[in-house]
Amino acid sequence: MSDYYGVDPIDLSGLKTISLAERGGKVTQGDFAGVYRPGSGVTGLINSLPHILAGDTLRAVVEAIAAARAKRKPVIWGMGGHVIKCGLAPVLIDLMRRGFATAFAMNGSAAIHDFEIALAGQTSEDVEAVLPDGRFGTAEETGREWNSALKPDAGAGEALGGALDTLTPEAHAQASLLLQAWRAKVPVTVHIAIGTDTPHTHPAANPEALGSATHYDFRLFCSLVAALDDGGVYINAGSAVVMPEVFLKAVSCVRNLGHELRDFTTINLDFMQHYRPRVNVVERPHAQSGGHGYSLTGHHEIMIPLLAAALIEQTS
DSSP, X not given: OOOTTSOOOOOOTTOOOOOHHHHOOSOOGGGSOOOOOTTOHHHHHHHHSOSSTHHHHHHHHHHHHHHHHHTTOOEEEEEOHHHHHTTOHHHHHHHHHHTSOSEEEEEHHHHHHHHHHXXXXXXXXXXXXXXXXXXXXXXXXXXXXXXXXXXXXXXXXHHHHHHHHHHOOHHHHTTOHHHHHHHTTOOEEEEOOTTSSGGGGSTTOOHHHHHHHHHHHHHHXXXXXXXXXXXXXXXXXXXXXXXXXXXXXXXXXXXXXTOOOOSOEEEEEESSOOHHIIIIIIIGGGTTTOOEEEEEESOHHHHHHHHHHHHHHHHO
């Protein structure tokens, strides 16, 4: 035996062992995935998932949203711009009409992308191509109409939806979440951080209107959050900073004002899990108040249609 280091390897001959049966295991064969059967559809796919980690998380999320709908409790979808850019407004509009979305809360980016889809059927400019000469964020119609729509005495979501009811060509109307929610009188709140969105640089930008409209929407959002008590669901989809911060402040605010806010469900959906959604959406709201938070990781363009299909199949 080498003594190069002057230390001998430990002798393992006296190690005490236990049987597999005595040890047990967190994963058993009964938890394994089933084999997908042709023709079994989305329900068959969900049922075939393993009862391990995200497989059971997805089932729990579906059950929580379906239960909130059955109990007539709110299902609030908070979202960042990427959800709209991925073309998911038609899915969310359908969920709204089926009762799986009772309100929407957007950051400024989501509202702008939806607004542009409503106006022109397109959005998401090539930033690298236009940033060098300063053309990024200078679309005239977006800046002019988005800013003109905002009023000091109304929420941004309501104002933008109402403006689109006049501005939107019918060819684009079914693709706008702002417009379809406004027509259905489903609340939409828009949470603007001044300086983060392209219309803020347009000559028509009115700081007073921006601030007043988004503060109105924060107060409206607080009312929506207060109704989550005892069975509601809040979903944070694709917002890493703004919406998690807004949600946590709303939770604290409504509790401070004496509203009971316990035993509800929060869900974070994103293609990677960030710090703020984890602590502000999934964990902190349930401290000493019951309920449960879930995280699902995956691309919006796959996960949200999958979740929608599972909800529709379970309740159809």
